[in-house]
Amino acid sequence: MSGRFIEGKWVTKAHWEADRGGAFKRQESRFRDWVTNPEPDRYHLYISHACPWAHRTLIVRRLMSLEDIVSSSTVHPLMGADGWHFDAKDPVFPSEDPLHASTYLRELYLRTDPTVSGRVTVPVLWDRHENRIKNNESSEIIRMFATEFINGKTPKYDLYPEAHRSEVDRAMDAIYQPINNGVYRCGFAQTEPAYVKALNELFDALDHWDAVLKEQSYLCGSSPTLADVALYTTLVRFDAVYYVHFKTSKRHIYEYKGLWQFLKRFHRLPGVAETLHLDHVKTHYFASHRQLNPMGFIPPGPDIESMLNT
């Protein structure tokens, strides 16, 4: 079961959206304002530790030392018919909305626009002054963080160096459809041809970037950029979740020399490992998408975190 708003009314459906050929269709994010000159104590990031798009924002916030200018909190990993929710009393995954004590993330969408339509997604960048969602598109939030939010500071990692922005943008664009969205296109395909097409495009792209990453440390050369953040959050979920749950089972990432070395290298950048919560990730995917995994069992392996650290 999954839910969405239609003109401010919450409706639920058994399946994700697909086109007529059965291919997964991802919706455009709804709130797209750009923040300039951010003030302290004004912005809050709602994320899910399960979500690769939200994980990007948390990593950029961390690597670019933005914790003092953007606060953050996570939703509960289970997503059912009511969408993302908070549960402060859950002993395993305590989560709360520190600003409004909401029960559901969708309440923030309604506060922003009472006639909103579409799915309720993370990440959400919330503006405390305007009391509304400023932006809910990860690719824009991370670019804003890396340009406006650093505010003249020189971070330890400049993930979006001015001289190389178009190269970073090109790499991000190139991995988006076949890899970042590609795993979802495999998992949520509703016909076999749509699944096979997504699978082949995914593995063609993985082969291509594996070859690149045998020659250089990161997608755009010798230093990490936003494009590597985007690749990491998909690859680090791949063997533990997507391989089984989304049937991306041609090869594991640990079978690829270049991709696996990259994954280890990025994971070991100071601060990155602490942003990874595989318990949230596995609980979310395996126990929320019951159309793919009706019993909700969570397979134990492989232990990606130990493998990345050895």
Ligand SMILES: N[C@@H](CCC(=O)N[C@@H](CS)C(=O)NCC(=O)O)C(=O)O
């Ligand atoms: N284009 C969005 C996608 C965000 C997204 O789809 N997030 C997922 C979690 S991984 C979500 O919240 N899904 C809830 C839903 O679709 O109902 C972004 O990059 O920020």
